[in-house]
Amino acid sequence: MANIVIAEGSGRLDTLYGKYQAPIASCIEDVAEAWKVKEIGPKIFRQVKSENWAEAFTSVTAASDWQVVGENGAHPTNGFEEGYPKTIVNQVWKSQIAISREMRDDNKIGEMTKRATKLTDSFYRTRERFFANLLGTASQGSTSVTINGFDFDCASADGLCLFSTAHPAKVSGAEQGNMFADAFSEEALGAAMTAMQNYKGDNGETLGLEPDTIIIPNIATLKRDVFAVLGSYEAPGTANNDFNYLFGSMRVLVWPYLNDYIGDTNAAPWFLMDSSYNDQCDGAVWLDRVDCEITSRLGANDENIWDGYARLSAGFVDWRFVLGGGLNGGATL
Numbered sequence: 592m593a594n595i596v597i598a599e600g601s602g603r604l605d606t607l608y609g610k611y612q613a614p615i616a617s618c619i620e621d622v623a624e625a626w627k628v629k630e631i632g633p634k635i636f637r638q639v640k641s642e643n644w645a646e647a648f649t650s651v652t653a654a655s656d657w658q659v660v661g662e663n664g665a666h667p668t669n670g671f672e673e674g675y676p677k678t679i680v681n682q683v684w685k686s687q688i689a690i691s692r693e694m695r696d697d698n699k700i701g702e703m704t705k706r707a708t709k710l711t712d713s714f715y716r717t718r719e720r721f722f723a724n725l726l727g728t729a730s731q732g733s734t735s736v737t738i739n740g741f742d743f744d745c746a747s748a749d750g751l752c753l754f755s756t757a758h759p760a761k762v763s764g765a766e767q768g769n770m771f772a773d774a775f776s777e778e779a780l781g782a783a784m785t786a787m788q789n790y791k792g793d794n795g796e797t798l799g800l801e802p803d804t805i806i807i808p809n810i811a812t813l814k815r816d817v818f819a820v821l822g823s824y825e826a827p828g829t830a831n832n833d834f835n836y837l838f839g840s841m842r843v844l845v846w847p848y849l850n851d852y853i854g855d856t857n858a859a860p861w862f863l864m865d866s867s868y869n870d871q872c873d874g875a876v877w878l879d880r881v882d883c884e885i886t887s888r889l890g891a892n893d894e895n896i897w898d899g900y901a902r903l904s905a906g907f908v909d910w911r912f913v914l915g916g917g918l919n920g921g922a923t924l
Contacts, residue, residue: 727852874912
């Protein structure tokens with residue numbers, strides 16, 4: 592079932608429920624279930640069920656290596672250190688539609704259903720646009736985005752933009768980058784995978800990332816290039832018999848909503864993600880404080896009002912889950 596709650600706001604709807612409310616509620620649930628299949632945002636942002644006004648995230652460095660101590664040697668103390676902290680605040684999101692008394696009198700069930708289901712459509716579309724806005728705005732080098740007067744953080748926990756050429760280590764180690772200017776190609780993808788696999792943790796430890804996902808906006812030439820590389824068993828674009836080690840190695844997420852937020856300076860950006868690292872180490876995080884609730888009530892003019900309510904937010908903690916290519920101002924792979 593989709594994460595949506597439908598309820599009556601008062602007992603005054605009891606006589607209408609069987610004739611109007613039940614069919615509308617059923618259609619709302621059907622729309623929510625359909626969105627669950629096609630959503631891209633939840634495949635990138637890890638859902639965290641929140642129980643507070645805000646949630647704090649941090650990382651812990653890897654433990655030191657085990658030591659040789661000889662027969663009956665003492666156990667050496669193994670230490671951990673805290674990485675960069677990040678707090679994400681939940682926000683309230685609302686919407687509303689109304690169905691007139693006259694529409695009920697005229698038994699316009701089809702039109703009533705359309706209006707109610709559009710409220711559900713709007714919620715999931717809004718959430719997709721919100722997630723895409725965060726990633727797309729970060730790809731332009733910004734650390735925040737303003738939506739309806741409220742600011743949302745696009746920075747990683749180290750305080751820099753999610754995509755940067757110089758992310759600092761919290762404890763020890765050299766600066767590292769995940770912002771590159773290279774257009775997508777077989778060579779660029781291979782170099783990007785290698786770069787991610789070589790990422791170090793905040794104490795200089797090798798993390799062993801395994802990138803498995805490519806995220807792209809809905810651009811025809813970019814889709815052609817990505818699927819040509821991943822779908823060619825032999826050397827892409829040639830008659831050579833060399834084995835293409837990238838064949839079938841990635842899940843591809845084509846995200847049309849991302850098109851609206853990549854800006855004019857990034858012609859065809861692409862993103863490489865390690866979904867397992869994202870889940871384990873809090874890369875892109877989606878706070879789900881209150882599921883979408885749609886409540887039905889009668890208004891002062893006998894209209895049937897459907898109120899939508901949700902509490903959620905999202906942000907980035909550990910930048911290492913993703914690498915961006917085709918980004919203006921990036922380094923070269």
